[in-house]
Amino acid sequence: MRTPARIGPYRIERLLGAGSFATVWLGHDPVLDSHVAIKVLAENWSHDLRVRERFLDEARLLRRLDHPRLIRVHAVGELPDGRPYAVLAWADGGSLRDRLATGPLPVAEALTLLGEIAAGVAVLHRHRVVHRDLTPGNVLFASGPTAERVLVADLGLAKALAAASGLTARAGTPGYMAPEQDDPLAVVDTRSDVFGLGRLGLRLLADPDGGPGPAPRWRPGVPAAVPAVLRRATAVRPADRYLDADAFRAALRRAASPADADDRYPSDPAPPAGPRADSAEGVEHRADPPSTDSTAPATRSRRGPARLVGRAGAGALALVALGALAGDAGRPGPGGTRATSGPLSVALPAGWRATGTGWAGQYGDDGRLEPALIVAADPDRWAADPGVPGAFVGLSADAARRTTPEGFVAERPHADCVAAPLRRSRQAGVDWVVARYACPAGRPVLVEAAGLAAGRDALLYVQIAPPPGGGTEFVDALLAGVRVRATGD
Known part of the structure; x- marks a missing residue:
């Protein structure tokens, strides 16, 4: 690997390390007369937009946190060939x-x-x-x-x-x-x-x-x-x-x-009072303090499941590929094929398939995963491609014990998106709380819906990325196709 003479204004002295996604060089800042570490995206990944965005996300995140226990970012830049680089504090003591x-x-x-x-x-x-x-x-x-x-x-x-x-x-x-x-x-x-x-x-x-x-x-x-x-x-x-x-x-x-x-172990000072977890900064809050007793048996977390949703542009959503549908072509409705996971079932529009038999991270009283489904025209594409619409459907007794449908939806804000007023929709005997978000990048529309399953002490959760033109009618039709067998059926 040839050592570049300079990266931006920094004179390069030697290679510090190389990995699958990036190369790190030791550089010298002539203005401050100090050393810096310069992390450059690997050439073979420079045209992958997802990897490029992940690389820049790291720099933005570290810059925003700017904490003495984390490596600090001084600047970002771009090489003549278009590859991004981040200028980091140099850890002179190695790893x-x-x-x-x-x-x-x-x-x-x-x-x-x-x-x-x-x-x-x-x-x-x-x-x-x-x-x-x-x-x-x-x-x-x-x-x-x-x-x-x-x-x-x-x-x-x-x-x-x-x-x-x-x-x-x-x-x-x-x-x-x-x-x-x-x-x-x-x-x-x-x-x-x-x-x-x-x-x-x-x-x-x-x-x-x-x-x-x-x-x-x-x-x-x-x-x-x-x-x-x-x-x-x-x-x-x-x-x-x-x-x-x-x-x-x-x-x-x-x-x-x-x-x-x-x-x-001197304690870090407590973080300053700030916005709640449903704010743009996303600072954590808890319903009650965590257990830290190393000798007590582990108990179920009261914080609830990790969010399955997030920035629309990240593509990291608990969604499914419903296919590029328009108008009523893929509308779910009564009859037709149904996909099932335990007591949970969902009506599938023509051409759709389903995958998934459990809600990862959500465990029932029997220690098994609680039921969930991903339904899609192309299940292999939905997770990685933000241009593919879809839906995730899950059923959780644990979530119902922890919070309400309103609370569950409130735990899933999208900081970069604009929220429409919360609405309610009664479909197939379930009173749904529905939140709709318009997003500036990635998936243009995201919908969060939750309700209590009739005949069961369990919460239903549906996250939807509607197809183009899929408005309220599409969302309600999809919710109407969600069924849960009552206890004892």
Whole structure:
């Protein structure tokens, strides 16, 4: 790979690293007389608009958060060939991957470091962002005036929780990504990052020569209560993990050093009072505080399911491909073919097919996924192509216990879109609450609808990207085709 002489105004000194999507160079800022890291989108991805937008999203996100626990962005630019680049703060201490390559860290240092990494991830979670790729290579170190700082980097796979549905393309690093990230229908939320933190803890604290077997052998000096924290963090079911990085960090703090936990893990100041989660900034709020007891059995999250919807332009929506329909050509209606998932069924317009048998991330009392369906003319295209309209239909008893249809719809704002007044529609015995959004980019119209299923203590949720010209009549016809068998039928 040829080293460029300059990128923008920066003189390039050497290559820092190269990955599948980007190359990072060490540059020199002549104005400030300081070093910077310059991340350039790989040439083979420069014409993929989705990858290009993801690359720029990372820079925008880091610039907006601008936190000392996260790698900072100074500027963005574009090469003469059109490839974007981001100018980042240089982490002169290298990465955790580099340090582990020379041997394990002392246990006390590893515990402190894991707490610091969790604190950085907690900054993301407080702003409703999921990293999704926590690995030793994405933990960096930078010199500070009094002490070395630990930085969380490489948010190229991160999404605001409003857009962090697993119904996007899978993403993550094997060995560190949560099981649900390998499922194209999975919902990815803060608990996926908790899994990554747990795996980092295993890498730092387990004996690398422990031999085969599912149970790791812990290094001498690991406090007795810490393995239980890491087991819970890496549970297969998201519902069995800690709610977020803050909860994980608190449990680790108590388990690692109960006597001087507050000194070992100094708390970050609380974020300033700001807008609620239904605002444009999307700051997180909770119905009640998370459980952080590492010894108590895991309880079902009271925050509710991660949002399946988000920025219209991101293409990360829990939607289905209904086909490019116009007028009444694809209107759902009574009779005809129906698709089913457990007690849930949906009327299919001619030519449509269905996929999906469970609502990823939503578990019933029996521990199984609650029913859901994706119906589409081309189910293979709907998730990746924002030009394809569609709908997702789910049934959740857990959601009905947690909130109302009005509350469920309110949890799913679209910050970049303009909302029409909320309306109600009674279809097939269900009183639906319906919100419609007009969006400036990506999918032009999005509809969120929720209602209580007749004869069942369960909430019905439908998200729709209507076909061109598909107005209120189309939406109501689709809702009228949703049926749920009553309990005991």
